[in-house]
Every structure is written in structure tokens, then in C-alpha cells.
Amino acid sequence: xxxREALQRVALLMGGAVIGGSLFLEGCTRKASKEVASLFEKxxxxxxxxxxxxxxxxxxxxGAKEAGVGSFxxxxxxxxxxxxxxxxxMDGFGKVDDRANEKHGKKFQELSPEEQLTFxxxxxxxxxxxxxxxxxxDANHFFTMLKQLTLTGFFTSEVGxxxxxxxxxxxxxxxxxxxxxKGDKAWAI
Numbered sequence: 001x002x003x004r005e006a007l008q009r010v011a012l013l014m015g016g017a018v019i020g021g022s023l024f025l026e027g028c029t030r031k032a033s034k035e036v037a038s039l040f041e042k043x044x045x046x047x048x049x050x051x052x053x054x055x056x057x058x059x060x061x062x063g064a065k066e067a068g069v070g071s072f073x074x075x076x077x078x079x080x081x082x083x084x085x086x087x088x089x090m091d092g093f094g095k096v097d098d099r100a101n102e103k104h105g106k107k108f109q110e111l112s113p114e115e116q117l118t119f120x121x122x123x124x125x126x127x128x129x130x131x132x133x134x135x136x137x138d139a140n141h142f143f144t145m146l147k148q149l150t151l152t153g154f155f156t157s158e159v160g161x162x163x164x165x166x167x168x169x170x171x172x173x174x175x176x177x178x179x180x181x182k183g184d185k186a187w188a189i
Contacts, residue, residue: 035086035087035090036074036078038090039073039074039077039078039090039093040074044074045073045074046070046109047097048069048070048093048146049065049068049069049070049071050065050070050108050116051096051108051120051146052064052065052146052149052150052154054116054117054119054120055147055150055151056154057113057117061163062164064150067153067154067159067160068153068159069149069150069153069154069157072149072153073150073153076152077089077145077149081145084139085139085140085145087139088139088140089142091142092142092143092146093142093146096108100119103119104119120143123143124143124147126141126143127141127144160188161188162188164185165187166186166188167187167188168187168188
């Protein structure tokens with residue numbers, strides 16, 4: 001049984017159709033454009049995973065690649081981004097290897113970890129300058145979206161929640177004066 005069937009059965013059990021059910025279920029059936037569909041290919045997800053790993057590398061905790069961010073990003077681009085942002089993401093993603101070749105003489109995945117870090121830091125500076133000067137109706141910069149999705153994907157994954165953050169399954173009361181020591185992990189609740 002898929003998610004659509006489950007929601008329809010729940011609606012029937014509750015005594016009828018859900019008001020606006022077709023709109024409610026629309027998110028479950030959104031089709032990817034041909035360009036966005038290419039993100040779901042293994043090579044693209046591997047490259048996204050490597051880009052995410054350069055942004056959030058493995059240290060004493062797992063990195064973005066181990067958290068499965070490479071397969072998280074295409075879903076979010078397809079389901080949550082408008083057409084302009086999807087196009088900007090696809091345009092930027094399509095130029096990653098060209099840009100790496102231009103700057104370092106190799107594809108991104110062939111770069112050393114240090115070269116990858118330099119590459120993403122240059123992209124980050126460019127993205128910050130673009131975002132600062134862009135108009136409200138302009139699409140976001142490719143790297144800004146990539147970085148946001150990397151952080152969101154990592155910190156909402158099981159790995160990010162349980163190994164990078166302090167995680168409490170059933171939190172207790174709020175304590176605004178809880179002692180903090182420098183270097184403590186943030187709380188995931």
C-alpha cells in the first residue's frame with residue numbers, strides 16, 4: 001500500500017472524503033521535470049553526496065554523505081522548490097564539473113579533499129554576494145540551496161539527530177537555565 005491509498009482509507013474510515021483531498025494529496029504525486037528527474041540518477045546523487053560532504057565533512061561525527069544527503073536533495077528540489085529555483089539549481093548543478101575543470105583541471109569528484117573545500121568556499125562567497133544583491137522575485141543561488149539542503153538533510157537525518165546532536169527521545173520540562181559548557185552539542189528535540 002502506498003501513502004495515497006493509506007490516506008484515502010483513513011478518510012473513508014473517518015466518515016467521508018477529506019475536504020480538499022485532491023489538493024492535500026497533490027504533494028504525493030508531483031512529477032519531476034525531465035531536468036529534475038536526472039537528479040535521481042545514481043551519478044547525480046553521488047555527486048550531490050560528495051558536494052554535501054565537502055560542505056559538511058566527516059569529523060568525530062559522520063558527514064553528510066553518510067547521512068544520505070545525496071538522495072535527500074533531489075526529493076526536496078522536486079517536491080518543495082518552485083520552477084525558478086528548480087531551474088537555477090539544475091543550471092548550477094550542471095556547471096559544477098565545468099567549474100572544477102576550469103579552476104583545478106579535474107572534475108569535482110577527482111579533487112582532493114582540500115581542493116574540494118577550496119572549491120565550495122569559493123562557491124559560498126559567490127553565493128553570499130549574489131543573495132545579498134538579489135531581488136525578491138529572483139531565483140536563489142544554486143550553492144545557497146545546496147548548502148541549506150545539506151544542513152537540513154543532515155540535521156534531520158537519524159545520523160545527524162543522534163550522533164551530531166544531543167538527542168532525547170522524550171524530552172522533559174523546559175529549563176531555560178540549563179548549564180552550558182563550551183563545546184557541548186546542541187539539543188535535538
